[in-house]
Amino acid sequence: MAEYKFIGGGITMADERIIAALDLRTLAEAEKLVEKLGDSIVFYKVGMELFYAVGPEIIKYLKGKNKKIFLDLKLHDIPNTVAEGLVSLMRLGVDIFNVHASGGFTMMSRAAQRVREEADKMGINPPKLIAITVLTSMDGDDWDGLGMHMPIDEQAVRLALLSKDAGLDGVVASPHEAARIRRACGKNFMIVTPGVRPTGSTADDQSRIATPEQALKNGASQIVVGRPIYKADDPRKAAEQILAEINPADC
Numbered sequence: 001m002a003e004y005k006f007i008g009g010g011i012t013m014a015d016e017r018i019i020a021a022l023d024l025r026t027l028a029e030a031e032k033l034v035e036k037l038g039d040s041i042v043f044y045k046v047g048m049e050l051f052y053a054v055g056p057e058i059i060k061y062l063k064g065k066n067k068k069i070f071l072d073l074k075l076h077d078i079p080n081t082v083a084e085g086l087v088s089l090m091r092l093g094v095d096i097f098n099v100h101a102s103g104g105f106t107m108m109s110r111a112a113q114r115v116r117e118e119a120d121k122m123g124i125n126p127p128k129l130i131a132i133t134v135l136t137s138m139d140g141d142d143w144d145g146l147g148m149h150m151p152i153d154e155q156a157v158r159l160a161l162l163s164k165d166a167g168l169d170g171v172v173a174s175p176h177e178a179a180r181i182r183r184a185c186g187k188n189f190m191i192v193t194p195g196v197r198p199t200g201s202t203a204d205d206q207s208r209i210a211t212p213e214q215a216l217k218n219g220a221s222q223i224v225v226g227r228p229i230y231k232a233d234d235p236r237k238a239a240e241q242i243l244a245e246i247n248p249a250d251c
């Protein structure tokens, strides 16, 4: 939701529907970007590149700045290993974390149950546990190479329903499948969509992309934006343009 803040005499908006990906290699680079973005971004995604290099320090830093955190480590292993891995990550105090839905129902339901049990013990609200459906970089050729015969969108809906049945809070999917997943899984299910590109930006290695506005119209609850913000000459301006696009009445 949009939350208005007065900054330096002007108005800027913070909107938890935008999650900015911190795909950087050092704490110093991440801190510099977070400083530049200021109050325009309240939700950050920490993925493998940064977490493997910096570890829990980045989470501590973001929490110190009152930012929300999606820890995107995409766990994919046997049920016990994933469940206990998530329990270890819970100590960091993140808001969202994730597993691969292709790990299957048993893995996901054990993970969801273990996260709830541990949250009860810790006396906290459990972090949201979501599952990757089909990576947004996959195109038809990649998909065929895996020997998959069901179309990508059908498989994404199938994995979303499996995740919901297993007790997860939502999924990561491309904006192309968001509408079908929203219809199948209902209004309270989280649908986080990477593969978001403002008009005019390059697709990079993403295949199933849409603009921020279209992704949200399709039913995404949150959008992930990485390179269009952190590689921009002026990251704050890039973030504010996305905010303006998704909150047209507010500008």
Ligand SMILES: O=c1ccn([C@@H]2O[C@H](COP(=O)(O)O)[C@@H](O)[C@H]2O)c(=O)[nH]1
Pocket: 021, 023, 047, 132, 134, 135, 136, 137, 172, 173, 194, 195, 196, 204, 206, 224, 225, 226, 227, 228
């Ligand atoms: O299917 C997926 C799952 C995760 N991601 C992650 O989102 C960001 C996207 O970054 P861009 O620079 O905006 O392309 C990145 O961290 C991925 O690891 C995804 O893209 N697709």
